[in-house]
Amino acid sequence: MSKETKSSPKGRRDRITVGQWILTIIMILFVLICILPFFNVIAVSLSSKSAILRGDVTLWPVEFTTKAYEAIVKDVSLWKSLFFTVELTVIYTVLAMVMTIFIAYPLTIKRLKGRKFFSMFIIFTMYFSGGTIPIYLNLKSFGMLNTMWSLVIPGLISTFNVIILKNFFSSLPYELYEASVIDGANDFQILRHVYLPLSYSSIATLSLFYAVGRWNGFSDALYYISDRDLQPLQLKLYNLIKGSQSIDIAVLEGNANELASSISESIESATIIFATLPILCVYPFVQRYFVQGVTMGAVKG
Numbered sequence: 001m002s003k004e005t006k007s008s009p010k011g012r013r014d015r016i017t018v019g020q021w022i023l024t025i026i027m028i029l030f031v032l033i034c035i036l037p038f039f040n041v042i043a044v045s046l047s048s049k050s051a052i053l054r055g056d057v058t059l060w061p062v063e064f065t066t067k068a069y070e071a072i073v074k075d076v077s078l079w080k081s082l083f084f085t086v087e088l089t090v091i092y093t094v095l096a097m098v099m100t101i102f103i104a105y106p107l108t109i110k111r112l113k114g115r116k117f118f119s120m121f122i123i124f125t126m127y128f129s130g131g132t133i134p135i136y137l138n139l140k141s142f143g144m145l146n147t148m149w150s151l152v153i154p155g156l157i158s159t160f161n162v163i164i165l166k167n168f169f170s171s172l173p174y175e176l177y178e179a180s181v182i183d184g185a186n187d188f189q190i191l192r193h194v195y196l197p198l199s200y201s202s203i204a205t206l207s208l209f210y211a212v213g214r215w216n217g218f219s220d221a222l223y224y225i226s227d228r229d230l231q232p233l234q235l236k237l238y239n240l241i242k243g244s245q246s247i248d249i250a251v252l253e254g255n256a257n258e259l260a261s262s263i264s265e266s267i268e269s270a271t272i273i274f275a276t277l278p279i280l281c282v283y284p285f286v287q288r289y290f291v292q293g294v295t296m297g298a299v300k301g
Contacts, residue, residue, distance in 0.1 A: 045069070045269035052265050068266035072274055077228070078236060084148075085233040086278065089214045092152045096210045097203065099157050104165035105191050110174070119166075126159045132223060139224060150224040151217075151232070158213075161206045168202040169195060208283070215279050233275045241268050 039059045044052060051062035072078055106112055107119055135154050144150045172195065180190045196203070218234035225231055231239075 041269045041272050045266050045273055047266065049265065065266070068270035069274075071267055072270050078233070078271070078274065080229065081231055081233040081236045082274075082278070084230065085215065088148055088151060088232060089211050091148070092156070092214045093207050093210045095152065096156050096158070096161075097207055100161050100165055100206060101191070101196075101203075103157065104162050104169055105187075105195060107166050108169040109177070109187070122159055122162060136223060145224055146227045146230060148230065151214075151220055154220065155213075155217075158210065161209055165199070165202055165206060168199060172198060211282070212279060237271050237275050240271050 036059065040057070043057050043059055043061045045068050046061035046064055046066065047057045048063035048065050051057055056062045103122070107115055107122075109115070112118075139145055139150050139154070144153070176194050177190060180194055185193070216234055218232060218238050221230075221232050221235045222238070225235070
């Protein structure tokens with residue numbers, strides 16, 4: 001009897017409940033909703049035009065062909081856009097994180113006068129913005145149109161990311177700051193040697209936010225950039241889907257009429273894969289910091 005009574009609670013704990021089955025099914029459905037469209041894009045990029053027009057392509061390539069990827073590899077403008085977008089994303093992410101740290105860190109120091117006012121002023125910008133036209137006029141007056149800086153400076157600081165990092169800094173024991181002051185360290189030394197080494201998870205997470213946002217952005221380039229050499233990859237993809245780039249790729253392939261009429265949709269899908277792979281390669285390296293960085297920065301307000 002004693003053995004049965006001891007083993008029965010363990011058996012109840014090991015048994016999967018109906019609620020757990022329902023949650024598992026819901027999670028699987030969400031995963032499929034996210035993954036299946038991506039598989040469809042891959043399948044379309046590797047299928048022939050006739051198969052696409054017949055509607056035969058779902059999750060597996062039909063009449064397998066790599067002409068779309070061959071056209072992309074030979075398109076010099078897409079490679080230029082890729083390298084420019086990588087450079088733009090790296091510069092933007094580094095500058096954005098520096099500015100975010102320099103704003104979030106002072107707001108956690110209790111001796112800063114007007115700390116609550118500055119915090120409310122920053123939060124105010126989340127709800128009210130000047131809009132696109134004032135930003136465009138400012139960029140024009142500073143001569144920044146058709147430059148990389150028009151894609152960097154206007155969106156350099158994210159209020160949401162500042163709040164996340166500020167809350168994370170605030171969750172650290174304030175005694176660390178006081179002990180460092182007693183030891184004779186100034187604010188920059190405290191930030192560098194105390195706060196930043198303890199904030200790698202949040203910094204990696206916010207860097208991912210900034211990088212993904214800049215990599216996927218194209219609307220600001222659509223407004224501020226008219227030079228084809230300064231068009232980011234996502235703007236190239238936008239123009240390609242709209243049909244403005246299909247002729248250029250066809251000319252590079254050497255047979256404009258045949259290419260434009262046979263694999264235009266395949267090229268669109270292949271370009272989507274081409275634009276998505278770089279950020280997918282970066283994500284696994286920072287994924288382990290993702291949940292920890294967001295949750296730790298959201299604990300204390």
